[in-house]
Amino acid sequence: MTQEDGELDSLVRKRLRALRVAQGWSLDELAKRANLSQSSLSRIENGQRRLALDQLVTLARALDTTLDQLVETATDDVITSPTIDAAHGRMRWTVKADPGMSVVRQRLTEPPPENQARMRAHPGREWLVVLSGTAILMLGHRRFRLETNQAAEFPTMMPHAIGTEGGPCEILGIFDRDARRGHQRDDADAESAAE
DSSP states (O other): OOHHHHHHHHHHHHHHHHHHHHHTOOHHHHHHHTTOOHHHHHHHHHTSSOOOHHHHHHHHHHTTOOHHHHHOOOOTTOOOOOEEETTTTEEEEEOTTSTTOEEEEEEEOSOOOSSGGGSBOOSSEEEEEEEESOEEEEETTEEEEEOTTOEEEEETTSOEEEEESSSOEEEEEEEOHHHHHHHHHHHHHHHHHHO
8 A cells, every 4th residue: 555545545534533423423323324333333433444445435325425525635726716807897716616606706886776677587596795895685676785794695586686885895706507607698698788
């Protein structure tokens, strides 16, 4: 066994124990859920028994995780840089765990449109937090005022728009895959209308 294999082996054993403890389960409880003996599970966690693939799959299921998450070692890409969209005043980061999800930081300087015809609706969900200033979220016929550090989460099938009140504000938004696609289409439509 190479040093790298030994490190992965040790990491997987630590993860198994940490996940069990996080669930508040004893060795006996996890062993029952995974259809293993308590002593086998103890020896697996302590490195006295080799890790077998079939047991890891069973343990991953019992711990409500995946085999990939148990053995994942990629930590080289911890830091990511944003893609900058200067035309729309946005910085966008892709969430690696779910490439369809993205995080957007945006500076808003205009109030939201009062006309519902100018609000957008599309599949998906959005979550946002106000980093500074005061934001106004128009959601259907309702108007929500969000102060610094307040957050909102909503389904994007509801016509919505966001703007500022009383000066510029900055927001951080998280878009699922469908919401991100909806905003990309809206941005492309707005650009072609402006040309």
